Amino acid sequence: MLEVQNVSVNYRGVRALEPLSIDFAAGELVGLIGPNGAGKSTLIKAILGLVPASGRVLWNGLPLRRQRQRVAYVPQRSQIDWDYPTTVWNVVLMGTTALRGWWRPPGREAQRRAYAALERVDLVGLRDRAIGALSGGQQQRVFLGRALAQQADLFLLDEPFTGVDRKTEAMMLAVFSALKAQGKTLLVCSHEWGDRLQQYDRLLLLNQQLLADDRPEGVMTLENIHRAYGQNLQLVKPSADLPFVC
Template identity: 60%
Template structure:
């Protein structure tokens, strides 16, 4: 189980995230939603120790920062250098190099792991292409394959559905379901309000503080969303919520 207690972030005296506490059981897919600047990415980075934070983050009763080899993290696409001259195959192989070491040649088992990961995201046929030549959805699938090749137990995704096509979204949701069945923990941040939210086990509604937590139906209420987003949502948003979760 992942246990988070009173996790808070301060940037030189400016509060980036008020104390947040929650727990995630094995086999759960949890979404973090909230407006821009709510602290969604900050929360993911704080879990990994990438930003200064106070509080406790334990995985299987031990500090998570001591077990980062068990974590696969996919940042937002905007944080990745897509001009770097590397092929799809080598992007995924990087997950195995961490385990092999830089000076050992990949063995047959390693190559099979990379090939299987690319097959699962339907990208094996483009393994020779440079990452910068792919579409946004294809790039996201490659980085999902790298996470799979890492053979992690905890997966963190920052805005994985942003700018992707319907095929990629369907592939990702299928892989997420497979990982859940294996008892993996998956946490993703998102600002998408489509049907993909209904696939999540739980939601954390965030705006600097944790406003609501529970199933999508419990969290996506007009009252909670008004508290998180303010009055500008309007009736069209309320209708979209009802269509997505209550019909």
């Protein structure tokens, strides 16, 4: 279990994230939604210890910072230097570092794990391609492949669906479902709405503070949306079974 206990973040005296407490269970796929600037990426970075934060983050009762090898992180594409001269294979192989350490060359087991991850994200044929030569969807799949090669227990993904095609989206959702079945915990940050939200076990609605934590239909109510996004947002509800879309 991942426990976020009274975590808050201040940037230069400005409160970016109000204190919040959330628990995440094994085998759970959780969506983190909210408007731009709501603190979604900040929360993920606070969990990872990448920004100064107060409060505690525990994994199975112990500080997560001492168990970083258990965590796989997929950052936003905008945070990656796509001009860096490296290949798909090298990036995915980096996911095995926790297995072998930084200074040991990748052995047979590390290469097996990296190749299996490439197969799962359908990039074996592009393993020698420079990452800057890939499409947006392929680039997202590279870093998902790196996370899979790590064989972590907790997956934190920041806007993984941005700029991807329908095929990549379907593949990623299938991978998430398989990870859930293996008992992995996944937290996926997203600013996009629509029927994809029904894929999540829970949604967290954030705007500097936690506004709602429930099943998708319990979070995506008109009242909650207006609290998070403002009263002037234009909404359409396509059917009784789907959440609101803009």
